[in-house]
Amino acid sequence: MGTAIAAGAIIVIVVLAFVTRGVLKKIGARPLPPALKTGRTLPEFSAVSESGDTLSSSDLRGKPAVILFVRGNWCPFCSKQVADLTEYYRQLEELDARLILITPQPLETTRRVAEFFEFDFEYWLDPELAIGTAVGLVQTGGVPGDHRDEYGEDTLWPAAIVTDRDGVIRYASISKLIADRPNPQKFVATLKTLPAAP
Numbered sequence: 001m002g003t004a005i006a007a008g009a010i011i012v013i014v015v016l017a018f019v020t021r022g023v024l025k026k027i028g029a030r031p032l033p034p035a036l037k038t039g040r041t042l043p044e045f046s047a048v049s050e051s052g053d054t055l056s057s058s059d060l061r062g063k064p065a066v067i068l069f070v071r072g073n074w075c076p077f078c079s080k081q082v083a084d085l086t087e088y089y090r091q092l093e094e095l096d097a098r099l100i101l102i103t104p105q106p107l108e109t110t111r112r113v114a115e116f117f118e119f120d121f122e123y124w125l126d127p128e129l130a131i132g133t134a135v136g137l138v139q140t141g142g143v144p145g146d147h148r149d150e151y152g153e154d155t156l157w158p159a160a161i162v163t164d165r166d167g168v169i170r171y172a173s174i175s176k177l178i179a180d181r182p183n184p185q186k187f188v189a190t191l192k193t194l195p196a197a198p
Contacts, residue, residue: 030157030174030176031174032159032172032173032174033135033136033137033174034136035134035135035136036135036136036137036159036161036169036172036174037169037172038169038170038171038172039168039169040168040169041166041167041168041169042057042060042161042163042167042168042169043057043134043135044056044057044058044134045057045130045131045134045135046130046131047102047124047125047126047131048124048125048126048127049122049123049124049125050123050125055124057167058167060098060100060163060167061165061166061167062165063096063097063098063165063197064095064096064097064098064162064163064164064165064170064191064194065097065098065099065100065162065163066085066092066097066098066099066100066160066161066162066187066191067100067101067102067160067161067162067163068081068082068085068100068101068102068158068159068160069102069103069131069132069135069137069156069157069158069159069160070082070101070102070103070156070158071103071104071139071142071143071155071156071157071158072103072104072105072143072147072151072155073105074105074143074144074147074151075158075178077158077178077179077181078158080181081158081181082101082121084181084184085099085184087184088184088185088187088188091188092187092188092191095188095191095192096197097162097187097191098122099121099122100121100122100123100124101121101122101123101124102124102125102126102131102156103123103124103125103126103156104125104126104127104129104132104151104152104154104155104156105125105127105151126156129154129155129156131156132155132156132157135159137156137157137159137174138154138155138156138157139154139155139156139157140153140154141153141154142154142155142156142157143155157174157175158174158175158178158181159172159173159174159175160172160173160181160182160187161173162187162190162191164194164195165194165197170190170193170194171186171187171190173186
């Protein structure tokens with residue numbers, strides 16, 4: 001009797017695991033792209049600054065960086081993530097880290113967001129999703145219908161990385177679902193493991 005119950009429980013667990021896996025795949029869970037694996041150098045890409053200047057991923061070398069790939073200010077989960085990060089801003093600043101938000105949203109919208117949070121984040125614009133393509137984070141059709149007139153149809157899948165002074169990825173996290181985001185304490189902990197500047 002006990003053996004039969006145990007066997008039945010195992011079957012239920014296995015079935016639930018497969019069902020959960022299928023549901024997650026259906027609603028968008030995805031693995032970390034190879035380009036963002038820890039230990040790899042951040043791929044070469046270009047972006048546009050808030051002032052309209054051209055930026056390059058090679059510009060990140062020299063200081064560690066916390067980089068968030070955000071969908072846009074229309075996404076409540078992204079807005080909360082940025083708001084949560086402001087609580088750790090001073091710690092990250094003391095660790096000499098640059099704080100960079102990569103977003104596909106328009107420049108004027110990005111400026112409004114920057115003014116709202118009143119912190120010295122760097123906003124790197126990826127309007128054509130070239131960065132998203134380079135690192136494997138494009139979410140096709142990810143923008144809700146009521147926001148597509150302003151933001152288009154496609155966006156970035158949310159992810160976060162920490163790079164060292166050489167542009168090597170030391171921490172990487174991709175949201176398994178749209179709503180989940182890493183705890184900023186993980187960024188702080190990773191930065192504390194990096195060698196001090198010479």
